[in-house]
Amino acid sequence: MATVPRHALVALGAAALLGVSACGGTAAPPAAGSSATAAASGSAPAQGTWTWSDDRGKNVSLPQRPQRVVAQSAAAAALWDFGVQPVAVFGPHKLKDGGRDPEVGEVDISKVESIGNVWGEFNVEKYAAVQPDLLVSGMYLKNTLWYVPEQSLEAVEAVAPTVGVQLSGKPLVQIIEKYGRLAAALGADPKAPAVVEAKNRFDAAGAALKTLAAEKPDLKVMIVTATPESLYVAYLPDHPDLKYWGELGLNIVHPERPTESEGGFWEVLSWENADKYQADVILVDARSQSMKIEEMAKKPTWAKLPAVKAGQLYPWHAAERYSYLGYAKVMEELKTNLDKSRDDVVK
Structure with missing residues (x-):
């Protein structure tokens, strides 16, 4: 197993940590206050644009609602439960025996592309190849997208806009509601029976x-x-x-x-x-x-x-x-x- 930075232990809602104390570093992966100008159902407003303000204060504006979403495994799992099915995931999602890692929740890993499965692994070429409209990741440390390698961030953001959901320092229910609002903005039905x-x-x-x-x-x-x-x-x-x-x-x-x-x-x-x-x-x-x-x-x-x-x-x-x-x-x-x-x- 690759050595994982110390801050992997800091993050709760994410996953990689053996060998932590052998490494230095204080950086790490960590809702409310964001908004979508799309209607409650997530449909695009009349002018045909889709907007979202994430927890970094970053405003995303696209000509239409994103259809091809790539998400970190925990974020993908949350979105999936709310009715949004990403086309690709990164972060822990497949166990050594080929089974589904619990961190990816109910996501059908046979139907999504794998961009990376362990800490520090993010295949930018594969990411670009899936032609994403949007990337979603949780954040444990402010402004730090969980499982997106810092050295790859510029290349990743050149492919498609990114959205960060702050996890640390937020109440549990508020974070869940945030993912629900994001899912609705992406077209999911917040009143679906499930x-x-x-x-x-x-x-x-x-x-x-x-x-x-x-x-x-x-x-x-x-x-x-x-x-x-x-x-x-x-x-x-x-x-x-x-x-x-x-x-x-x-x-x-x-x-x-x-x-x-x-x-x-x-x-x-x-x-x-x-x-x-x-x-x-x-x-x-x-x-x-x-x-x-x-x-x-x-x-x-x-x-x-x-x-x-x-x-x-x-x-x-x-x-x-x-x-x-x-x-x-x-x-x-x-x-x-x-x-x-x-x-x-x-x-």
């Missing part, structure tokens, strides 16, 4: 998680990811999903402040200090490039943590797409796991 059903399912899952949190106020939950060198403990305010769960009442154990070198998102602990925080349940980064629980088990301090000894380790879908369907599934799974968890593991 979209309405997904929204209802999301609301129900959130309500159920809120009820569980009220019934188990003493259940302490911690969220982590790891490299062979370090344990990263999630800083609640910088993660839209975790912040949302905290607002629902979930008792989340998190640092008071992140490690400064990470630009937010995490407190970085050496494995010797992995027992700094105690929790009844630990949610572990489920991304395919992350350090696996079996590997972490070899670290003595990790093995001694109360949640680890109690077997209360569950997946955290750090790169989940920002759609109602995506997070409905995440919260349903989370509730199922927390329902069966003891809240007296931490003494």
Whole structure:
């Protein structure tokens, strides 16, 4: 696996991180305030132009609504759930066995062109060959399109306009709504039965998680990811999903402040200090490039943590797409796991 920059750990909704701490760098992939002058359905206005202001403050204006959209895998997954099917994707979408990477959601990878599948891989020639009208990507760091290599950005933007959706520093529901508005502007029906059903399912899952949190106020939950060198403990305010769960009442154990070198998102602990925080349940980064629980088990301090000894380790879908369907599934799974968890593991 290619070495991934440190900031790949910083990004939640995206995916590549093994070998992070071997590299320096603070750059990284990270809704509201954008608008389309197209009608609510996404149809082009009378003068025949399509416009959109993205979260960089960049205004895109095209003669007609974009038909051929290329998107980073997580963005593609969100758009797909709202009814827009990109012609090509980049970022994690295909596993080594040929199966679909969870980060690309419901996207049918047999029907989209692959522009790149791992960090640093973006084939500009293939991108140009699909004749895109628009590129869409999430952003974790301001003005930085996730998975678009900085050295390729000029060439990429010479082919077609780009749209960035800010992910960090935004409420979860606001980000989901942003993708929904973008999808509508691209021609999707915001009142399609599948979209309405997904929204209802999301609301129900959130309500159920809120009820569980009220019934188990003493259940302490911690969220982590790891490299062979370090344990990263999630800083609640910088993660839209975790912040949302905290607002629902979930008792989340998190640092008071992140490690400064990470630009937010995490407190970085050496494995010797992995027992700094105690929790009844630990949610572990489920991304395919992350350090696996079996590997972490070899670290003595990790093995001694109360949640680890109690077997209360569950997946955290750090790169989940920002759609109602995506997070409905995440919260349903989370509730199922927390329902069966003891809240007296931490003494």
